Amino acid sequence: MTQETLLQTLRAEFGAAVTGPDPAAPRRLLLDVERARLPEIARRLIALGARYQVGVGSDDRARGLGFGLIHLFAFDKSGFTTAIRTSAPAETPEFPSITPDIPVAGWTEREYRDLLGFRFPGHPKPKKLILADDWPDGIYPLRKEVPYNLVPPAAEDVAYQLDEAPPGTTMVPVGPFHSSLHEPAHFAVYVDGETIKGCDYRGFMTHRGIEKLCQTQVSYNEIPFVAERICGICGSVHATAYAQSVEEAAGLAVPRRAEFIRVLMLELERIHSHLLWLGVAGHLIGFDTVFMHAWRVREPVMWLSERITGNRKTYGMVVLGGVRRDISPETAEDIRSVLKKVEAEVLGLKAAILKDSLIHKRTKGVGHMPKAEAERWSLVGPVARARSIDIDARRDHPYAAYNELSFDVPTADSCDVWGTVLVRLLEVFESVKIMRQVLDKMPAGPILAAPQEALPAFRHGLSMVEAPRGESVHYVITGEENRPERWRVRAPTYTNLQGVPRMLLDNQFADFPIIVGSIDPCYSCTDRAVVVERGTGRERVWDRAELTTLSRAGGK
Amino acid sequence: MWITSKFKQIVLALKPGRVTLGYPLTPRTAPENFRGRPAWDHTKCLGCGGCADHCPARTILLRDVCPEIRVLLYDGSRCTYCGRCAEICPEKAIVMTPDFELATGSRTDLAQSLELFMLTCSRCGRCYDMENRNAVDRLGLRGYRYDNLEARTVLRRTTERFEPDVLAATETFERPTRMEE
Ligand code: SF4
Numbered sequence: 045m046t047q048e049t050l051l052q053t054l055r056a057e058f059g060a061a062v063t064g065p066d067p068a069a070p071r072r073l074l075l076d077v078e079r080a081r082l083p084e085i086a087r088r089l090i091a092l093g094a095r096y097q098v099g100v101g102s103d104d105r106a107r108g109l110g111f112g113l114i115h116l117f118a119f120d121k122s123g124f125t126t127a128i129r130t131s132a133p134a135e136t137p138e139f140p141s142i143t144p145d146i147p148v149a150g151w152t153e154r155e156y157r158d159l160l161g162f163r164f165p166g167h168p169k170p171k172k173l174i175l176a177d178d179w180p181d182g183i184y185p186l187r188k189e190v191p192y193n194l195v196p197p198a199a200e201d202v203a204y205q206l207d208e209a210p211p212g213t214t215m216v217p218v219g220p221f222h223s224s225l226h227e228p229a230h231f232a233v234y235v236d237g238e239t240i241k242g243c244d245y246r247g248f249m250t251h252r253g254i255e256k257l258c259q260t261q262v263s264y265n266e267i268p269f270v271a272e273r274i275c276g277i278c279g280s281v282h283a284t285a286y287a288q289s290v291e292e293a294a295g296l297a298v299p300r301r302a303e304f305i306r307v308l309m310l311e312l313e314r315i316h317s318h319l320l321w322l323g324v325a326g327h328l329i330g331f332d333t334v335f336m337h338a339w340r341v342r343e344p345v346m347w348l349s350e351r352i353t354g355n356r357k358t359y360g361m362v363v364l365g366g367v368r369r370d371i372s373p374e375t376a377e378d379i380r381s382v383l384k385k386v387e388a389e390v391l392g393l394k395a396a397i398l399k400d401s402l403i404h405k406r407t408k409g410v411g412h413m414p415k416a417e418a419e420r421w422s423l424v425g426p427v428a429r430a431r432s433i434d435i436d437a438r439r440d441h442p443y444a445a446y447n448e449l450s451f452d453v454p455t456a457d458s459c460d461v462w463g464t465v466l467v468r469l470l471e472v473f474e475s476v477k478i479m480r481q482v483l484d485k486m487p488a489g490p491i492l493a494a495p496q497e498a499l500p501a502f503r504h505g506l507s508m509v510e511a512p513r514g515e516s517v518h519y520v521i522t523g524e525e526n527r528p529e530r531w532r533v534r535a536p537t538y539t540n541l542q543g544v545p546r547m548l549l550d551n552q553f554a555d556f557p558i559i560v561g562s563i564d565p566c567y568s569c570t571d572r573a574v575v576v577e578r579g580t581g582r583e584r585v586w587d588r589a590e591l592t593t594l595s596r597a598g599g600k
Numbered sequence: 601m602w603i604t605s606k607f608k609q610i611v612l613a614l615k616p617g618r619v620t621l622g623y624p625l626t627p628r629t630a631p632e633n634f635r636g637r638p639a640w641d642h643t644k645c646l647g648c649g650g651c652a653d654h655c656p657a658r659t660i661l662l663r664d665v666c667p668e669i670r671v672l673l674y675d676g677s678r679c680t681y682c683g684r685c686a687e688i689c690p691e692k693a694i695v696m697t698p699d700f701e702l703a704t705g706s707r708t709d710l711a712q713s714l715e716l717f718m719l720t721c722s723r724c725g726r727c728y729d730m731e732n733r734n735a736v737d738r739l740g741l742r743g744y745r746y747d748n749l750e751a752r753t754v755l756r757r758t759t760e761r762f763e764p765d766v767l768a769a770t771e772t773f774e775r776p777t778r779m780e781e
């Protein structure tokens with residue numbers, strides 16, 4: 045299928061309910077659809093083979109357009125994407141829910157229920173997703189009139205109502221803080237004996253409001269540095285995805301050499317991330333040899349990043365129109381020699397662990413989710429590829445310099461955690477292969493073509509970047525004040541985490557950490573705590589020494 | 601299979617030997633080009649404000665205390681060491697030093713402040729006109745940014761907690777909007 049045939053099909057079937065494409069989105073199919081027929085059209089797109097990506101809600105009241113909602117769909121086999129846009133009047137922001145048909149749209153709709161005050165009649169679980177439990181009703185932070193730094197007064201005795209335990213099961217809480225989840229997240233796991241029968245999730249406890257901040261405070265070229273800090277592991281992915289979506293929207297050309305350097309950084313990041321995850325996965329199943337040695341092998345990669353970019357993790361390489369630092373011939377040699385060493389080490393690691401029956405026992409058949417289910421939940425990245433879904437944004441929707449590079453996309457058909465381990469290990473070798481090609485093929489030339497004049501406003505841009513843990517989607521609508529009007533980030537965990545309850549089903553409770561860990565959820569943590577005194581609302585920060593004394597004293 | 605794997609794992613563990621570094625007892629220097637603490641050269645800075653305008657963390661504050669004196673304050677506690685300021689500065693007044701051992705109990709240890717004497721216009725008495733973009737202003741625009749006058753003079757600053765005395769000490773400090781009944 046091509047964009048044209050899809051457009052014809054939709055026009056033939058839905059007539060005037062589908063209009064467009066809007067020229068505001070160069071290179072993409074941005075269609076306006078009638079609000080009432082949204083579920084029907086979305087269903088049809090899925091039937092035509094599309095994969096649901098995410099929704100983008102926006103507050104367009106200032107332009108007299110009410111509220112907007114764009115649903116994004118990718119046709120991976122055909123290599124294009126489609127966006128369907130609906131709008132609702134400012135007084136009644138109501139959109140028919142597509143969640144009954146596309147379960148993975150559930151979070152998107154709940155997110156805009158919280159942040160923009162949309163209503164989704166027909167949504168099966170219209171509960172809070174993002175906002176704190178005590179956030180007052182009727183204040184929707186992503187609406188334009190709400191200041192970015194609004195701090196509503198805290199309320200007491202409000203708690204999230206977890207789902208009722210299904211009959212015959214008992215609830216075991218995991219989180220909000222749990223030693224196996226390196227991030228605050230609350231799972232209510234419903235068990236029958238040792239077997240997991242269901243699960244409810246309450247997360248977003250570290251929601252930082254980065255989208256709002258960047259839409260109101262900083263400017264185009266500062267956002268790559270903020271974007272990089274969305275994730276502590278795949279920062280370069282977010283910076284690149286953001287830059288690419290703005291470049292697409294504004295039609296900025298990027299020098300070819302810069303695109304190769306971006307690929308180089310993305311692949312370097314993939315190697316470090318896969319090794320990090322392998323170590324964590326080993327640790328979660330109690331196999332600390334894997335943890336120690338995967339991380340030992342990873343360390344030279346971090347040092348290499350530090351030598352190339354000036355920092356071991358926040359590379360800070362990407363700005364609009366290119367990259368900030370060039371790769372000198374000496375650096376290229378340095379990269380080659382580190383790659384050689386890492387490749388040999390990972391081969392050794394693979395040989396030493398892949399045949400270990402311990403790993404097999406703890407991962408084979410664990411977190412089993414058949415391919416059809418995985419497709420229904422739109423899983424992305426290694427978790428999808430372990431379930432024989434052959435998708436990879438680098439190959440299906442090539443960006444930067446990937447169209448000139450050859451590599452394989454490893455898949456597995458075991459549909460479990462074992463498959464994920466295999467896929468991620470094999471991908472390390474593919475990354476090494478890609479980086480070598482980049483060093484060989486990289487053309488000479490400039491590395492930055494900085495924008496010279498104001499970027500056009502209200503243009504749409506989309507970028508998909510294959511992060512180590514799956515596809516990241518960034519959607520940008522350019523704005524007037526030298527910053528995006530709307531910037532939507534969808535990290536891979538956003539979709540994969542929604543599939544976790546299904547992955548957990550009928551597994552043993554002891555396998556909970558490795559199943560959740562297998563999707564490589566994004567971590568964020570802090571080692572200080574703020575204690576707020578009830579009544580007075582006075583705050584006091586406990587430092588590490590005090591916390592240590594307190595915990596050693598048994599909390600008395 | 602199980603037992604051969606265990607042998608391979610023993611080799612895997614023994615071959616690299618001890619890899620733990622002696623740090624901090626053995627000092628470790630950062631590589632060339634490392635992005636550590638930024639340092640300002642007072643003699644080179646011309647007070648254009650480019651660094652403050654482009655700092656993604658908004659941790660460089662500019663304030664004109666009187667027409668001739670402009671204060672530049674760098675609050676290192678929120679710095680992300682991105683190096684954007686050093687890249688933007690037209691006078692190369694900022695260098696990213698290799699200093700990375702910056703842990704401290706007091707955030708003022710990380711602050712740097714510059715008092716800059718500005719030339720005033722003999723006609724209007726101000727440092728330079730900020731609304732009509734002049735040569736100095738254009739320098740601040742390197743790297744692409746245009747802002748209005750207001751956003752420029754009132755550079756936002758966020759503290760962890762709301763402290764009334766901090767607010768009292770600085771007029772350009774914006775307090776978070778609190779919704780009291
Ligand atoms: S290094 Fe980056 S965050 Fe730090 S002061 Fe400079 S621009 Fe701001």
Ligand code: SF4
Pocket residue numbers: 640644645646647648649650651652672688689690691692693694
């Ligand atoms: S950009 Fe350079 S010259 Fe301008 S205020 Fe900052 S340090 Fe001074």
